[in-house]
Amino acid sequence: MEAFFDWFRWLYQETGINLTFIYDSYDRTRLLQGFWTTILLAFTCLFLSVIIGIVGAWLQGSRLKWTRRIVQGYIQFFRNTPPLVQLYFFYFALGGLMPKVQNDWGGYEPLLGNFAWAVISLSFFAGSFNVEIFRSGIEAVPTSTIEAAESLGYTRLKAYIHIVLPLAFRVCLPALNNNLVNLVKTTTLAFAIAVPEMLYVSSQIWSDNVNVREMMTFLLVAYIALVGILVGAMNRWERAMKIPGYGSQ
Amino acid sequence: MNFRLAKVLVFSLIIVFMSGQAALADVVDDIKARGKLIVGVKADYKPYGFRDTSGKIVGIEPELAQDVADMLGVKLELIPVVASNRMEFLKQGKIDLMIATMTDRPDRARMVFILQPNYYSSGTNVLATKKAGLKDWNDLRGKPVCGIQGSFYNKKTGQEFGAEIVAFKGTAESLTALEQGRCIGFVYDDSFIIARLQDPKWADYEMPLPTIDDAPWGLAVKHGEYRFYGMMSEMIMKWHRDGRIVELEKKYGITPTPFAVKMNQKYSDKK
Numbered sequence: 001m002e003a004f005f006d007w008f009r010w011l012y013q014e015t016g017i018n019l020t021f022i023y024d025s026y027d028r029t030r031l032l033q034g035f036w037t038t039i040l041l042a043f044t045c046l047f048l049s050v051i052i053g054i055v056g057a058w059l060q061g062s063r064l065k066w067t068r069r070i071v072q073g074y075i076q077f078f079r080n081t082p083p084l085v086q087l088y089f090f091y092f093a094l095g096g097l098m099p100k101v102q103n104d105w106g107g108y109e110p111l112l113g114n115f116a117w118a119v120i121s122l123s124f125f126a127g128s129f130n131v132e133i134f135r136s137g138i139e140a141v142p143t144s145t146i147e148a149a150e151s152l153g154y155t156r157l158k159a160y161i162h163i164v165l166p167l168a169f170r171v172c173l174p175a176l177n178n179n180l181v182n183l184v185k186t187t188t189l190a191f192a193i194a195v196p197e198m199l200y201v202s203s204q205i206w207s208d209n210v211n212v213r214e215m216m217t218f219l220l221v222a223y224i225a226l227v228g229i230l231v232g233a234m235n236r237w238e239r240a241m242k243i244p245g246y247g248s249q
Numbered sequence: 250m251n252f253r254l255a256k257v258l259v260f261s262l263i264i265v266f267m268s269g270q271a272a273l274a275d276v277v278d279d280i281k282a283r284g285k286l287i288v289g290v291k292a293d294y295k296p297y298g299f300r301d302t303s304g305k306i307v308g309i310e311p312e313l314a315q316d317v318a319d320m321l322g323v324k325l326e327l328i329p330v331v332a333s334n335r336m337e338f339l340k341q342g343k344i345d346l347m348i349a350t351m352t353d354r355p356d357r358a359r360m361v362f363i364l365q366p367n368y369y370s371s372g373t374n375v376l377a378t379k380k381a382g383l384k385d386w387n388d389l390r391g392k393p394v395c396g397i398q399g400s401f402y403n404k405k406t407g408q409e410f411g412a413e414i415v416a417f418k419g420t421a422e423s424l425t426a427l428e429q430g431r432c433i434g435f436v437y438d439d440s441f442i443i444a445r446l447q448d449p450k451w452a453d454y455e456m457p458l459p460t461i462d463d464a465p466w467g468l469a470v471k472h473g474e475y476r477f478y479g480m481m482s483e484m485i486m487k488w489h490r491d492g493r494i495v496e497l498e499k500k501y502g503i504t505p506t507p508f509a510v511k512m513n514q515k516y517s518d519k520k
Contacts, residue, residue: 092425095429104392105381105392105433107430109429110430191398193417200398204403204404204414207398207403208401208403
């Protein structure tokens with residue numbers, strides 16, 4: 001292993017390509033932690049935003065006027081404000097008003113930390129788009145199909161879970177795919193509230209070592225890989241869910 | 250023909266050179282002729298240089314500038330400068346002397362004359378609540394410490410003292426996070442922290458740790474001004490000898506910095 005690291009030190013001396021995150025143990029550890037933070041943040045937000053989308057789309061079809069209005073209000077708020085502004089707002093404005101808990105050095109800190117706020121903000125942000133994406137899928141399900149379910153004695157919830165959603169899912173997967181890819185990329189914004197994800201760690205590394213080009217290249221490659229894995233999984237899922245004869249071929 | 254031309258050229262060059270030498274009046278003569286010393290100072294860096302309620306620039310550095318003007322027996326004019334234009338102003342002759350919280354670095358010393366000895370110094374310290382009761386840099390181990398993204402001391406604070414750095418884009422975000430109790434302290438320039446502590450809003454906070462990575466500040470004059478350089482060096486040594494810097498620090502409510510105390514001892518012992 002040492003020989004491997006030495007090769008990168010040699011590379012730096014010979015070519016000026018300074019990949020400190022490989023041979024420097026401090027940089028390596030923090031970049032690895034940053035990588036895991038990004039993955040954890042991305043997956044938590046992906047999961048929550050899809051749940052928010054499914055629930056939101058169901059509530060949007062509610063018979064109660066106020067439920068529909070609240071969902072609409074939520075969508076307008078989160079979809080029409082920049083995610084960076086939301087992060088700042090949640091973390092500094094709203095976060096400061098949270099009840100305080102005592103921490104291990106005897107001070108008092110607000111209940112939710114930066115990672116929690118990043119998850120909340122980004123999930124709701126992507127979730128608001130997901131609601132509309134799922135609505136587009138739901139509206140593509142023919143009314144005759146829903147009527148058929150109702151005539152078989154399905155309640156609105158049961159029909160949503162067993163009939164409407166499975167069909168709607170297949171229709172809106174490409175759009176959902178797009179939004180989730182965007183979400184993974186938007187996690188970089190969390191560095192504004194000091195969540196130690198990949199961009200945050202990289203910027204600190206390039207400030208310490210002045211290897212901006214190397215770190216930028218690394219970031220691009222890392223995100224291509226991450227998003228590539230997500231897109232690959234989504235495409236497989238799309239193929240696995242395909243019903244012969246349903247949708248355009 | 251060619252030889253004559255060359256001779257004419259050489260002579261004219263010599264004449265130009267000599268007249269140039271003669272016309273090159275020294276900046277000290279200029280100041281005296283003009284009856285006014287123009288000094289570039291900071292106007293946004295309390296207590297080193299800031300504007301009072303009437304808009305006048307006051308502070309430690311303007312007072313030092315006044316001392317220089319008194320020494321030369323001329324009036325004083327202060328011009329506010331910022332980090333990005335201060336050396337340019339000096340090179341263009343817009344200011345005669347710069348006293349503007351400038352860190353003495355070799356790359357800067359190539360562009361202007363940075364005076365020796367250094368008059369002040371600043372380093373890295375931590376702004377923390379008094380309740381945290383910090384005594385030593387190692388007390389930060391495992392605790393979240395706010396910082397500025399890209400600062401060189403983040404790595405040191407994290408690597409050597411084991412602090413978890415929570416770095417934000419600017420000082421406003423870091424100070425807000427500190428106020429909200431999201432970190433135990435804020436690691437930054439001690440001169441900035443000293444300035445903050447002047448504000449009653451930060452009464453519950455302190456700068457408890459010994460300053461590290463001390464870097465000296467230098468006064469500067471234009472390149473080539475040897476006579477002014479010599480005069481000013483004398484002046485700085487006099488300030489240190491008389492304890493003028495420590496006196497000004499006390500006047501503006503700062504605990505005397507170790508550097509100022511050390512220089513005072515060094516120069517007063519020598520006498």
